[in-house]
Amino acid sequence: MTSLLITNVRPYGEGEPVNVLVENGVIASVNAGADAQADSTLDGKGAVLLPGLVDMHVHLRYPGGEDAETIETGSRAAARGGFTAVFAMANTTPVNDSPVISEAIWHKGQQVGLCDVHPVGAVTKGLEGETLTEFGLMARSDAKVRMFSDDGKCVDNPRVMRRAIEYARGTDVLLAQHCEEPRLTEGASAHEGENAGRLGLGGWPRVAEESIVARDILLARDYHGRVHFCHASTAGSVELIAWGKQQGADITAEVTPHHLLLSDDLLDTYDGTYRVNPPLREETDVEALRRALLDGTVDVVATDHAPHTPEDKACEFELARPGMLGLETSLAIIAEIFVKGGLADWRWVAKVMSERPAEITRLADQGRPIAEGEPANLTLVNEDDTWAVDEAGFASKSSNTPYRGHTFSTRVAATVLRGEVTFAGDRR
Template identity: 55%
Template sequence: MTTQAYLITGGTTPDGVRNDVLLDAGEVLAVGADATAQAVERSAEHVDATGRIVLPGLVDLHTHLREPGREDAETVETGTRAAAMGGFTSVHAMANSTPVADTAGVVEQVWQLGREAGWCDVHPVGAVTVGLAGEKLAELGAMAASRAQVRMFSDDGICVWDPVLMRRALEYVKSFDGFIAQHAQEPRLTDGAQMNESELSSVLGLPGWPAVAEESIIARDVLLADHVGSRLHVCHVSTAGSVEIIRWAKSRGIQVTAEVTPHHLLLTEELVRSYDPVFKVNPPLRREADVMALREGLADGTIDTVGTDHAPHPAEAKQCEWSVAAMGMTGLETALPVIQQSMVDTGLLDWAGVARVMSMTPAIIAGLTDQGLVSAEGVLQSSVPANITVYDPRETRVVDPEQHTTKSRNSPYRGMTLPGRVTDVFLHGHRVVADACLATPRRASS
């Protein structure tokens, strides 16, 4: 494949230094003065990033691409286009498709669709149990040995509630350095729940979803992970109590990592007063105190990553009464602006911190070998894959889901003013987003 060299000029790398960055042959060849010197001999195309942040490509451990089976909501093609527009060069596609991604055949199908689309790398997530039914383990070893090389397993949307089955899953994946990503929700405590359990849920007459339903499963699972010496990842942490349990587990050296969604860092249960189902999500929007605890947990490293939990739905699943509406929100195209508003503009994270929680750490958790990483200090390095996101934090715009690339329109940020915009994205050195518009996909060889 013939590649074009690019010189990204005038941008600021995550360490806060203004640097030129040279990309060629799918790698970051040089950063700083060396980049400028080598660009001429390589006939590099210049990309003006003055006033912008040059980040390593974003990695999402929690995306719903819906295909196969729910192409009315999203496809791998449309979902990865949205991912690219949001600055993501790698996404992990959750297993709750139809059929469920619980066999080598299904995960390989999703993996191949991602390669054919060419907008970002797609890593399928395998189901923990057959059909997400929570009764017996899925083909974990076969999925790990497939071309998709699955290492992350989750029944996301449904909790692996049986402690014996969860223990067996943790033991099994340990043999090939896999990990279980748990949807922490005790089903008996959330039967019929519609929103966060609080004074507000009583006022609104909606069945409550108690924080302890999440916290009790996390507490159980960190103890199981410690017992078998395996890796646990906690999906979409949403309560202050969950943050404290994870902080305690990490202090004991337990192999637990955790993610938080952008919407749980910005939105609160107060929005449910509108009864607009766009704000119905699992886990539910929580109290302001929970939002503040989640922000602090992400800032101090208790929470490791930001996972979008991008959950597209067709219009009829959201434009209905609250009690029957589907749970979930889109999030790929607004993730970085929400993180800027909730974490950077509030002084809780700098851009090196953003690179840590949205690129470096999720890539390390997933064991990706094709993701360009920054150092611990946030310094963009040479001789790494050229997965790069250029972001302009100075722009502001009113969110209009009708303009989004995703197939669905269930964004909770409609009408809100958010900062920042992704302007350019390079996937293995190929420019898939140029000047805030989709360019051309990178077609991988079979």
């Protein structure tokens, strides 16, 4: 039997500090006495204790993109960000469109052992949008693939998407859609608005996202499959998702930290770091997304962690590869906006960053209550620990963070996966 005693922590940031005893990866007591003993001790120093965070949307670049990220560096970044499970998208080289690749990703993640890396299978072979992959074979593999997405590309053919929804329903897996009508975004690199027009950048219109959201709500409603909308970025998408849920469609949605914090005002720099897909929108969209996350229209926060090499970002804005780092700053941003801003409490943070993601992806051992008999997947958070973002200290192999120099006042102190400490930072 192995045991861990986590002292002086406040579950969900509530009440007086308690001691949490973990035995064999399971919470044995949430109020262990002062005389409790264990093989090892983790001093929480008054930290908030949350269930381990779950990220439904990351890019770890394995296989084929290890110059930007690896399973090990991505897992280390996830642990530093408080995550105990992440879902790695399929747009790798080769594409994850077979059980063999899915199992390679899963087993490598387990070998590293810092967080559970769940591979996301491609919806179509080679992300080409034509032929469906073998959902059933991948779901029954050792990797137990439970989510499929062509993220990076949209399944834009409605016939293919309909068939995917029907197949997904029969195999009880989740479809995650990257909502982008590609014929409306040719040559686009920034949000279609005043700033892009003034700067001479190709415009990415809201309708390119919203038209796919509307279409897939109807497909999910009529063909009874579970559809998840990746990185919602517009006020119009929020309105459509609310309407779709009223229609009884089995849909869910995510929003990224960068779409909750940043706007297209940053385009003035022409810095390729700020190029992302979907693009940074206007302040009105930012406010609508915050309200939608608070009221449950948008279900979860997902980072869309997208590491890139310096060569892929240090170029003209239009040529920069889209994507930003997110794993190591996500919790700090959500805490800054919602908890420090007085809009929500830590139980709400646990819901949108742990419980709902685990529920949507059907992870039985993640996002669980902090209670006796539950898996010890946990995150300790210092809610008064001011720090400035410096990518030189990141665990990620890449450095394309849009938050360079930003100061946050909340920081992950430690992460525990099945009773094993996977990250323990400076708990001042």
